[in-house]
Amino acid sequence: MKARMLATRVALPVLAIAAVSAQAHAADFDWMKFKGKTVTFLANNNPVSQALLTYKVDFEKLTGMTLKVDGYQEQQMRQRLVTVMNANSDEVDVFMTLPSREGEQFAAAGWYGDLTAMAKDAVAKDYDASGLSQALVKAATFGGKLTSMPMNLEGPIFYYRTDIFKKCGIEAPKTIKDVEAAAEKIKTCDSTVTPFVSRGLKPAIAYTFSNVLHNVGGSYIANGKSNLCSAKAKDALDTYSRLLRDFGPPGVVNYSFQQISALYRGGRAAMAFESSNELRTVMEGGARLKDTGLLPFPAGDAGQVPTTIGWGMAVSSHSKQPDAAWYFVQWATSPEVQKKMALQGIAPPRPAVANDPEYRKWIDEEPVRKEWQAALDVLATKGSSEVGYPIVANPQSREFIGQAVQDLILKQKTVDQACADADKALDALIALN
Amino acid sequence: MSDTAATLTQDRQKLEMAALSAPAVAFTVAMIAFPVVYTIWLGFQTFSSTGKQSFAGLTNYSKLISDVEFWHGLWVTIALFVLSLVLQLVFGVWLALVLFHAKRLPGIVRSLFISPFMMPPVVAGMMWLVILDPSLGAANYILQAFGLPPSDWLASPTWVIPTVALIDSWQWTPYVALIVLGGLQSLPPSVYEAAQIDGASPFKTFQRITLPLLLPTIVTAAILRSVDLLRFFDIIYITTQGGPGNASNTLNIYGFRVGFEFFDIGYASALMLTLTAIVFGAVMAFNRLRGAVAW
Missing domain, CATH: 1.20.5 (Single alpha-helices involved in coiled-coils or other helix-helix interfaces)
Structure with a gap:
C-alpha cells in the first residue's frame, strides 16, 4: 500500500512535469526555426508522394525552408538510396520507406535516424503523434527506435463488378471458396471478361499472396524454419496460383498493379485483388464508378487477416540537419496535411482524419468511396503488416515466395516441389538473419 | 640558332x-x-544484408562456381546474344542491300527504316510490352485475325528469349544496316564491272564478291553489337524483370538485383567483373576474326 502510495506520489508529479514540459515544448515550437535551409526529399513517385507534393509550396511558406525533391519510381528510388547510404552521403535528408519491406534491413544497417525523441519533444501543438495509427507506428519501431512516421494506410482489397455479378446471379463473395465459385460461374456466363486478376509478377506476388496465406491460417515461419510446406501454406499456394492460372488473364506472370488496374478499368476483368491505393487509377474516366463493389479479401479458415501497410517518412542517419528534416516529416504527417491528402484519395493513417466531417462528406459523395473506406476500416483494425518473411532479408524472401507461385501458375512444379524448393532457399536465408 | x-x-x-x-x-x-x-x-568484399562490409578474399568468385543462378544467367545471356546477333546481322545485311539498290527510295522512307534505333530502349520496351500483352495487345489480335493461335509472348518461359531477341533486333537491325550500307558504298566498282563482263549472276556476284568484301564491315558491326548484347539490360528490365520465373534473367539483370535489391554489392561486383571479362573476350575474338577477313 505504502509502495503504491509512494509510486503515486512520485509518478503524479513526474507525469505533471512531463505534460507541462511537452506543452512548453509545443508552445516554444517555431516553424521558422530553420528558415533558409534546404531539405532534400528522396521520394517514390507514387500517388502518396504526388498528393503530398501538391502542397510543397505551403511547406516552404510555413517554414521559410526550401524543399528539394528527388523523385523516382519505387525501384529506382531504392537504388539511389542504396548508393547514397553506402557512401555515407548526406545528400538525402528525408526518404520514403516501406517498413514492412525494408524496415528490418535499413534499421540493422543504421540508415534510419531515430525519431523517438523528436516525435515527443520537437512537435507543434496540433501535431498529435498519438493520433497516428499505433499499429503503423509499432511497425516502424525497430529495437525501441521509431524510424519513420506513417504517411498513409493501404493494403490489397477486392474490387468486383456488381453488374457482372448481377447478370450471372452471383452474390458478393464472403469466403475464398466463394471467389473461386464466382470465377467459375463468370467463366461460363461471360466469356468476354477475365474472371479474376491479381499480382503474378514474381517480386510483386508477396503483397497479395500474404493476405491469402493469413486468411487460410498459414504462416511464413514456424519454429524458426520456413513454413511454406505446412498444410495451410500449401493450401494458400495452391488456391492463389489456381485462381490466377485458371481464371486469370494470359500472361498474368508479368502482371503487377499497372496491368491489373488497366485491365479492370478497361472493363476486361470481373474481379481484381489489388492495392487500395489504386482506387483513383481504377476510377479514372469514371467508367467503373457505378459498377464496382469493394471489400476486404474474403475470409478463409482463419477469417479475415488483411495485409495492412503504409509508406513512412524517415530521416536519413547521414543527414547533417536531422532537426530541419524532422520539420518536413512532421509537416507531411500532420493532421492538416493528411486531411488534404485524404481528400485526394490517400487513406489517412489517422483515425481522427478518417472521421473528419469534411472527409466523411467526400466519402459519402460516391457509394464506391464508402465501400473503400469500410474496407480500409477493416484493414486498420484487423490488418497484419507481414508481407513476406519477417527477417532482415525480407526483399529476397519475396523472390522465393514469388518463384513458388509462378512455378505453380506455369505448371512447372507440383505444390509439394514448389514449396519444398522455396523452403530450402528460405531456410538458408533465415539462417543468415 | x-x-x-x-x-x-x-x-x-x-x-x-x-x-x-x-x-x-x-x-x-x-x-x-x-x-x-x-x-x-x-x-573482394562481402556485404551482409544489412550492408555491413568485410574482406572476403576470393569468396565471391568461388561462390560464382556453385551458384546455379549465375550459370543460368550466363546461359540466358549467351542465348540472347547468339540469337539477336544472328538476326541482326542477317536482316541488317538484307536491309542494307535493299537501301543500296533502291536508290530512288524517298528520304522519308529511308529515315523510317532506320528510325527504331534512335528510340530510347525504355520507350521501345514499353511500346512492345503493350503490343505483346497477351490480353490487350495488338500482336495477338493480328494473329487471331489470321486464324492463328494467340501467344503468351513475354509471359511464356519458352518464348520469352526469342521474343526479347525479336524486340532488340527490331530496334538494332537498322543500325547494323547503316554500317553495312557504308561498307557497300565503299566497295570498288571495277570488281563488279569485271564480274558483269564474266557473266556472273546476281546471286554469284553477292556470294563471291559482295559478301567476302563486306566481311570486315560485318565483323565491325558484330563487335559493336556484341558489346551491347552481352550487357543486355534495359529492354528486359522494362518488359519482364528477368521473368517469368528466371527465364530471362541475364547476368546483368541478376547482378543488378543482387546489388541493388539484396544489397550484396561485393557479389554483384564479382558478377559484373566476370561479365566484363566475357565482353572483353568476345571483342578480342571478333577483333582477331576481323584481322583474318581483312582485305
Whole structure:
C-alpha cells in the first residue's frame, strides 16, 4: 500500500512535469526555426508522394525552408538510396520507406535516424503523434527506435463488378471458396471478361499472396524454419496460383498493379485483388464508378487477416540537419496535411482524419468511396503488416515466395516441389538473419 | 640558332605541352580507372544484408562456381546474344542491300527504316510490352485475325528469349544496316564491272564478291553489337524483370538485383567483373576474326 502510495506520489508529479514540459515544448515550437535551409526529399513517385507534393509550396511558406525533391519510381528510388547510404552521403535528408519491406534491413544497417525523441519533444501543438495509427507506428519501431512516421494506410482489397455479378446471379463473395465459385460461374456466363486478376509478377506476388496465406491460417515461419510446406501454406499456394492460372488473364506472370488496374478499368476483368491505393487509377474516366463493389479479401479458415501497410517518412542517419528534416516529416504527417491528402484519395493513417466531417462528406459523395473506406476500416483494425518473411532479408524472401507461385501458375512444379524448393532457399536465408 | 639551342626549345615546348595537358589526361584516366579499381576492390568484399562490409578474399568468385543462378544467367545471356546477333546481322545485311539498290527510295522512307534505333530502349520496351500483352495487345489480335493461335509472348518461359531477341533486333537491325550500307558504298566498282563482263549472276556476284568484301564491315558491326548484347539490360528490365520465373534473367539483370535489391554489392561486383571479362573476350575474338577477313 505504502509502495503504491509512494509510486503515486512520485509518478503524479513526474507525469505533471512531463505534460507541462511537452506543452512548453509545443508552445516554444517555431516553424521558422530553420528558415533558409534546404531539405532534400528522396521520394517514390507514387500517388502518396504526388498528393503530398501538391502542397510543397505551403511547406516552404510555413517554414521559410526550401524543399528539394528527388523523385523516382519505387525501384529506382531504392537504388539511389542504396548508393547514397553506402557512401555515407548526406545528400538525402528525408526518404520514403516501406517498413514492412525494408524496415528490418535499413534499421540493422543504421540508415534510419531515430525519431523517438523528436516525435515527443520537437512537435507543434496540433501535431498529435498519438493520433497516428499505433499499429503503423509499432511497425516502424525497430529495437525501441521509431524510424519513420506513417504517411498513409493501404493494403490489397477486392474490387468486383456488381453488374457482372448481377447478370450471372452471383452474390458478393464472403469466403475464398466463394471467389473461386464466382470465377467459375463468370467463366461460363461471360466469356468476354477475365474472371479474376491479381499480382503474378514474381517480386510483386508477396503483397497479395500474404493476405491469402493469413486468411487460410498459414504462416511464413514456424519454429524458426520456413513454413511454406505446412498444410495451410500449401493450401494458400495452391488456391492463389489456381485462381490466377485458371481464371486469370494470359500472361498474368508479368502482371503487377499497372496491368491489373488497366485491365479492370478497361472493363476486361470481373474481379481484381489489388492495392487500395489504386482506387483513383481504377476510377479514372469514371467508367467503373457505378459498377464496382469493394471489400476486404474474403475470409478463409482463419477469417479475415488483411495485409495492412503504409509508406513512412524517415530521416536519413547521414543527414547533417536531422532537426530541419524532422520539420518536413512532421509537416507531411500532420493532421492538416493528411486531411488534404485524404481528400485526394490517400487513406489517412489517422483515425481522427478518417472521421473528419469534411472527409466523411467526400466519402459519402460516391457509394464506391464508402465501400473503400469500410474496407480500409477493416484493414486498420484487423490488418497484419507481414508481407513476406519477417527477417532482415525480407526483399529476397519475396523472390522465393514469388518463384513458388509462378512455378505453380506455369505448371512447372507440383505444390509439394514448389514449396519444398522455396523452403530450402528460405531456410538458408533465415539462417543468415 | 645552333642545333643544341633548337633541341632545347623543342624539349621545352614538349614539356609545356605535357604540363598543360596533364590535368585533362589525369582526369580522364581517373574517371576510367577509379570505377574499375573500385569495383575490383568491392569484388573482394562481402556485404551482409544489412550492408555491413568485410574482406572476403576470393569468396565471391568461388561462390560464382556453385551458384546455379549465375550459370543460368550466363546461359540466358549467351542465348540472347547468339540469337539477336544472328538476326541482326542477317536482316541488317538484307536491309542494307535493299537501301543500296533502291536508290530512288524517298528520304522519308529511308529515315523510317532506320528510325527504331534512335528510340530510347525504355520507350521501345514499353511500346512492345503493350503490343505483346497477351490480353490487350495488338500482336495477338493480328494473329487471331489470321486464324492463328494467340501467344503468351513475354509471359511464356519458352518464348520469352526469342521474343526479347525479336524486340532488340527490331530496334538494332537498322543500325547494323547503316554500317553495312557504308561498307557497300565503299566497295570498288571495277570488281563488279569485271564480274558483269564474266557473266556472273546476281546471286554469284553477292556470294563471291559482295559478301567476302563486306566481311570486315560485318565483323565491325558484330563487335559493336556484341558489346551491347552481352550487357543486355534495359529492354528486359522494362518488359519482364528477368521473368517469368528466371527465364530471362541475364547476368546483368541478376547482378543488378543482387546489388541493388539484396544489397550484396561485393557479389554483384564479382558478377559484373566476370561479365566484363566475357565482353572483353568476345571483342578480342571478333577483333582477331576481323584481322583474318581483312582485305
